[in-house]
Amino acid sequence: MKPFRFRLETLLDFRRLQKEQAQLAFMQATNQLQAEKERLKKLEGMLAESMELLNVRRQQPLPVEVFKSYQYYFDKIGDDIHKQNQCVKQATNNYQACLSNLAEAEKEHKIVEKFREKKLQHYQLEVMNEEQKILDEIGLQIYTRDK
Numbered sequence: 001m002k003p004f005r006f007r008l009e010t011l012l013d014f015r016r017l018q019k020e021q022a023q024l025a026f027m028q029a030t031n032q033l034q035a036e037k038e039r040l041k042k043l044e045g046m047l048a049e050s051m052e053l054l055n056v057r058r059q060q061p062l063p064v065e066v067f068k069s070y071q072y073y074f075d076k077i078g079d080d081i082h083k084q085n086q087c088v089k090q091a092t093n094n095y096q097a098c099l100s101n102l103a104e105a106e107k108e109h110k111i112v113e114k115f116r117e118k119k120l121q122h123y124q125l126e127v128m129n130e131e132q133k134i135l136d137e138i139g140l141q142i143y144t145r146d147k
Helices: 009-057 064-146
Strands: none
Touching (some): 009 064
């Protein structure tokens, strides 16, 4: 009997490749999201430190220029935080898209893999039946020869 050959092996390989690419994209999206969140946390930390420094310095009278400088700095950090929040939202959306792509790729790969397994089981059953026929034939020949 011929060896097992799955006719859709190239499709299975293609689905496997798609799944690996989706996993890679998902990992990259996860890393990007973490990096964006870290930048946001860093900016928020800088704002908190600066506000605390201003509160400490306010114990003594401050010139208006220094106070304005702090205010401009706070406005700048606030704008940076707002922009970074947008980056985090965009990274989160990308993460969700990659997650759904990964789930779809895994599902498609699993479908073809299960089909391959069914074909392999069917082939193994045919091989067993063929072997059983041969064994039955040999047994019959031995039986008729001994008579």
